[in-house]
Amino acid sequence: MSHSSESFPLPTPPSQSHLRGRLGQAGLRATRQRVVILESLLMLPGHPTAEQVHRRVVEQEPTVSLGTVYKALDSFVAAGLTRRVASAEGASRRYDADCSEHHHLFCTDTQEIIDYCDPQLDLLIREFFAARGLKNFQPHSFSLHVTGVKGKN
Secondary structure (H helix, E strand, O other): OOOOOOOOOOOOOOOHHHHHHHHHHOOOOOOHHHHHHHHHHHHOOOOOEHHHHHHHHHHHOOOOOHHHHHHHHHHHHHHOOOEEEEOHHHOOEEEEOOOOOOEEEEEOOOOOEEEEOOHHHHHHHHHHHHHHOEOOEOOOOOOOEEEEOOOOO
């Protein structure tokens, strides 16, 4: 997800019933705060930090604390609604609402996390682990985190 000064139409916010349904399916109570936090996470571009989610949340719910946002995001991770993504050396917690299998490229210059999908790479990794075998461990999913520098266009 690259960010530039070009303007793009903002995504349409998901309906309250959709948000409540996602929380319910994950086994979480759909409190007003959780609904607003989930909506903010889904609407923010890229892989936002809890602080970025909090800034958006307080526009709608001024009394929600940063600690509440952290707790809600951690409960979303535990329930499988979102994933935590490491930035440089794990400097800050970033969150990814896309739970499909994909990898992350982290640019140390821009601090940008870019989603990367490659079925051929996935197959290579699966074949590698199938051939090597891990004692008493069967991998079900994986996500690479590659750190580098984005090339100039």
